[in-house]
Amino acid sequence: xxxxxxxxxxxxxxxxxxxxxxxxxxxxxxxxxxxxxxxxxxxxxxxxxxxxxxxxxxxxxxxxxxxxxxxxxxxxxxxxxxxxxxxxxxxxxxxxxxxxxxxxxxxxxxxxxxx
Numbered sequence: 001x002x003x004x005x006x007x008x009x010x011x012x013x014x015x016x017x018x019x020x021x022x023x024x025x026x027x028x029x030x031x032x033x034x035x036x037x038x039x040x041x042x043x044x045x046x047x048x049x050x051x052x053x054x055x056x057x058x059x060x061x062x063x064x065x066x067x068x069x070x071x072x073x074x075x076x077x078x079x080x081x082x083x084x085x086x087x088x089x090x091x092x093x094x095x096x097x098x099x100x101x102x103x104x105x106x107x108x109x110x111x112x113x114x115x
Contacts, residue, residue, distance in 0.1 A: 001099040002070050006061040008081040008092040013059050016080035023072040029062040038089045064099055066112050
């Protein structure tokens with residue numbers, strides 16, 4: 001089992017959800033987050049003053065999958081989250097972590113059956 005964390009542009013959320021649905025990944029958690037990487041924020045005008053906005057709005061997806069679904073999930077996130085054919089700085093990142101256990105609270109099922 002793996003735990004996939006993806007940070008994507010908010011404007012790409014619906015496209016990523018559609019791509020995940022195509023590969024039968026329908027259980028996910030979505031969080032609104034802020035951060036910066038290579039983009040390093042941006043400069044904006046506010047009431048006549050130039051201010052630096054260091055944190056940019058992003059969306060974080062958290063997805064627990066069985067091993068058979070890891071690559072299809074990653075490919076779906078890339079397909080839906082990439083800007084254009086080659087992508088752009090700020091499209092996001094995907095992190096794949098080992099998932100030791102998963103427990104369904106309602107039934108007490110564990111492991112693959114709980115996902």
